Amino acid sequence: MRKNKMLVAFACCVFAFLFLPLFIIAVTAFGGESAITFPIQSFSLKWFANIFTSGSFISSFKTSFQIALFATLLALLVGIPAAYALARYTIKGKNMIQSFFLSPTIIPGIVLGFALYRFIVLVMRMPVFYGLLLGHFLAVLPYIIRVVGSSLSQFDFSIEEAAWSLGCGKVSAFFKVVIPNITSGIMAAFMLAFINSFNNIPVSMFLTGPGVSTFPTNLMNYIEYNYDPTVSAVSVLLMAGTIIIMFVVEKTLGIASLAK
Amino acid sequence: MEFLTLNKIDVTYDKKKTVLKGLNLEVKEGELVSLLGPSGCGKTTTLRVIAGFIEPSGGEFILDGRNYTKVPVHKRNFGIVFQSYALFPHLNVYDNVAFGLKLQKLKKAEIKRKVEDMLEICGLSEFADRFPGQMSGGQRQRVALARAMVIQPKLLLLDEPLSNLDAKLRINMRVEIKRLQKKFGITMIFVTHDQEECFSISDKVAVMNNGLIEQYDTPENIYLKPKTEFVARFIGFNNFIPLKKQSGGIFITERKELIQVEQETKLEEGLGTIRPDDILLADETVSENVMNATVGVRTFLGRSYQYEVDSTAGKLVVNAPIGKVYEPGDRVRVQLPKNKIIIVRKSM
Amino acid sequence: MKKQLPYLLLMPGSILLIVFLILPLIKVLFPTIYEGTFTVKNYREFFQDAYFMKILIRTLKIAVLCTVISMFLGVPTAYFISRCNKKKRGLLLALTIFPLLTNSVIRSFAWINILGRNGIVNTLLMNAGIIEKPLTLLYTEFSILVGSIYLFLPLMIITVAGTMENIENDLMEAAESLGASRLSAFIKIVLPMSIPGIIVGNILVFTGTLTAYTTPQLLGGNSNLVLATFIYQRAMSLGDWTGAGVVAAVMIAATMVVLRIFNALAAKIDERGEKYA
Structure with missing residues (x-):
């Protein structure tokens, strides 16, 4: 393809802007100095060791992982039937119901966290963990509705009717015919929801309490009090994790499925 | 210019x-x-x-x-x-x-x-x-x-x-x-x-x-x-017989049969090609460019029958008027009129 | 039974949304307009307070600048990506998605290291002898803006590239054969046809910046509050639940107004679009 040199240069600058900061962080993770310096003066892996010796990173990682997993599963459990109902049936006020299910997207995360904190932590006295779980569930539900919904909208429901005509009950037809045909949509929704929940901060800000903090909020607290390359080392590990996830997604679903 | x-x-x-x-x-x-x-x-x-x-x-x-x-x-x-x-x-x-x-x-x-x-x-x-x-x-x-x-x-x-x-x-x-x-x-x-x-x-x-x-x-x-x-095939010729120039307008098939061709060509070697419509099912009286053949598959095209025949120069496709019907296995004589044969260069 | 099935399927989600989204929102928003009787006092106070207004204006200013700059940087880049062959396009899209999947704390942290007092920019400038004392780049509106652009630019690129990919190359070639240079073909053909994608990109970036918490918190510090960091401070440091509720209402309202404006814009273009759909 013939290309304009100016455009190529422009795009290169934009990609440099996107990647240089991450590259710098990655390099500083291997520095031997106690404060972050770039370029690094000496090489060391001690900051990686530091992650695993300070217990808060490990425990908050576990919390975040659990929250992301359970919130996503709950959202799938509730979201798939809803998306199916919206795609399959002509019901009154369909558009309104759809926007209702997508409404958490127009509520800013920090407001969502604030409201949940007031209501379920202070009023209902629910344990902090459940507050976080619910907050993350609400934050990721729209992803499920949107991605599973778009994959259902491409599903030819006459296939389901064919299954009925062959003697398959409605419930079993749903599991035997519909679900297998939207697996890639469900997988994409799962990945998106999980990653977004895992990285979420605004919703968690209000909802983390004594003894329970998520990985990103813990990281944020750490940055406010320390200026050493431990965070760089954490970044390197997280980026490595992201690359692995992206690689797996590319091989299975195609990377474009995350660009929704 | x-x-x-x-x-x-x-x-x-x-x-x-x-x-x-x-x-x-x-x-x-x-x-x-x-x-x-x-x-x-x-x-x-x-x-x-x-x-x-x-x-x-x-x-x-x-x-x-x-x-x-x-x-x-x-x-x-x-x-x-x-x-x-x-x-x-x-x-x-x-x-x-x-x-x-x-x-x-x-x-x-x-x-x-x-x-x-x-x-x-x-x-x-x-x-x-x-x-x-x-x-x-x-x-x-x-x-x-x-x-x-x-x-x-x-x-x-x-x-x-x-x-x-x-x-x-x-x-x-x-x-x-x-x-x-x-x-x-x-x-x-x-x-x-x-x-x-x-x-x-x-x-x-x-x-x-x-x-x-x-x-x-x-x-x-x-x-x-x-x-x-290639050009011949592309525009619908489908009978091709490998030929070598013997002298003047006389070519020879791989089975050593002689074929007369009217067209003048510089090619020493090539393929003789002829449209299915131009091949005749000949009777005993004709002797120029005639070969023995066995009838294979017959298909009805409306204005004519199309026969696949197995001739001494190889398989040929012939379109014949519907007046007389041949059955698979019948032995016939086919004539390739010398003014209808075109010598083309073999394509890769 | 048959008619009830869809409602049955929608039931669990609806209940959860009502109990854990609508009720809590009412719980925090209702007190802002009802103190024994209905009142707009809290809102009047908000809009009359210079300090609050400064924060609101700062938030809007950053959101507008971030959206406009992301558009100027993102649209040509998206165009570049969309004109690459399939293999290269996939790679570039993956490169664009990668920062999006990286935690925003890390992405903001990167800029602390670049813009900080002893950060890379200051070190470079001082070593080059351009400045003598380090510049104050971090904990300013500037650093929030840079961090926000860094955060949201990939979103703009991906959204716009998605639209541009669908523009047939034939159209560009046709324009060129009629005498349009590459640039004027871009301006006259690609740009007008990508407006729907650009609008969606603008919505995502604008509402994202308007409500972002992490980046302003890490790069803005306490002297450069925006609405999101302001809510947290009101509620957690000052225990001013009503004040935080007012800010929450303002944020929701601002988000909705922005969505309305952009959707109206999109609808207007769609109206024209229907003719050539």
Whole structure:
């Protein structure tokens, strides 16, 4: 393809802007100095060791992982039937119901966290963990509705009717015919929801309490009090994790499925 | 001096795949030349080289005495009609047609006059305000033509412009194109894989295969006197008999049978080809170019029967009148009239 | 039974949304307009307080600048990506998605290291002898803006590239054959046809910046509050639940107004679009 040199240069600058900061962080993770310096003066892996010796990173990682997993599963459990109902049936006020299910997207995360904190932590006295779980569930539900919904909208429901005509009950037809045909949509929704929940901060800000903090909020607290390359080392590990996830997604679903 | 000259054009993709190898083509001013061939033969690539979308890795393209090889597309002033029409969906018919004129920075009134004239000529006057999405395939085709013609191009390039239309419309449009070509005297290069379309419209046809022009001739000559096996096959010959020249008009088959051929040829060796309609099922009295054969499959074509026969010169396809019916297994004599046999060069 | 099935399927989600989204929102928003009787006092106070207004204006200013700059950087880049061959396009899209999947704390942290007092920019400039004392780049509106652009630019690129990919190359070639240079073909064909994608990109970036918490918190510090960091401070440091509720209402309202404006814009273009759909 013939290309304009100016455009190529422009795009290169934009990609440099996107990647240089991450590259710098990655390099500083291997520095031997106690404060972050770039370029690094000496090489060391001690900051990686530091992650695993300070217990808060490990425990908050576990919390975040659990929250992301359970919130996503709950959202799938509730979201798939809803998306199916919206795609399959002509019901009154369909558009309104759809926007209702997508409404958490127009509520800013920090407001969502604030409201949940007031209501379920202070009023209902629910344990902090459940507050976080619910907050993350609400934050990721729209992803499920949107991605599973778009994959259902491409599903030819006459296939389901064919299954009925062959003697398959409605419930079993749903599991035997519909679900297998939207697996890639469900997988994409799962990945998106999980990653977004895992990285979420605004919703968690209000909802983390004594003894329970998520990985990103813990990281944020750490940055406010320390200026050493431990965070760089954490970044390197997280980026490595992201690359692995992206690689797996590319091989299975195609990377474009995350660009929704 | 020819109007358009392609001189030893080479095109390679990704430094590996050669698409055109030393292609030559000469076109006179005001001619309509078709590039005909199966998909992948390089006809669209040739058109894209002329248009300027592909810069050849070798060779040069001269038009009207000027070297265009490295002139950028937007400075060439060639009209192009795309297979997909490529109408701008966000502009209405008027603005689509006016697009090129506006870029020429003409006065508004002049643009209006030119566009309206062109819409009139193409029978589009009443559609000026419509958007492409609101029009039928045939109408879009006309808009694409009008848009390409209105800039008064030096050359009009058409890339399978009729392939998205239904059969009836296709015939109407090709008459239309021919009419416009005569009216404006524009030199046109027309890419197609449809031989009927190509023969009906062209002054000259270049049959392409594997990045080379196999034969460049008038439609009549291509149809009646193919020069290579590829061209012959492409236009519907399907009987090929390997032959070697014995002397004068006498050729010899692999089974050492002698065949007389009227056509004069310089080829010492080649394939004798003949249309199924021209082969006769002969009676005892004829002796010239006659072979024994066994009847195989018979199919009914309406005006005739088609037989596959196993002759001493190999398998042949014969169309015979329906007067007499032969059954599979019948032994017959087939005659290849000497004035109907054409000697062609074997293709790779 | 048959007619009830869809409602049955929608039931669990609806209940959860009502109990854990609508009720809590009412719980925090209702007190802002009802103190024994209905009142707009809290809102009047908000809009009359210069300090609050400064924060609101700062938030809007950053959101507008971030959106506009992301558009100027993102649209040409998206165009570049959309004109690459399939293999290269996939790679570039993956490169664009990668930062999006990286935690925003890390992405903001990167800029602390670049813009900080002893950060890379200051070190470079001082070593080059251009400045003598380090510049104050971090904990300013500037650093929030840079961090926000860094955060949201990929979103703009991906959204716009998605639309541009669908524009047939034939259209560009047709424009060029009619005498349009590459640049004018871009301006006259690609740009008008990508407006729907650009609008969606603008919505995502604008509402994202308007409500972002992490980046302003890490790069803005306490002297450069925006609405999101302001809510947290009101509620957690000052225990001013009503005040935080007012800010929450303002944020929701701002988001909705922005969505309305952009959707109206999109609808207007769609109206024209219907003609060529």
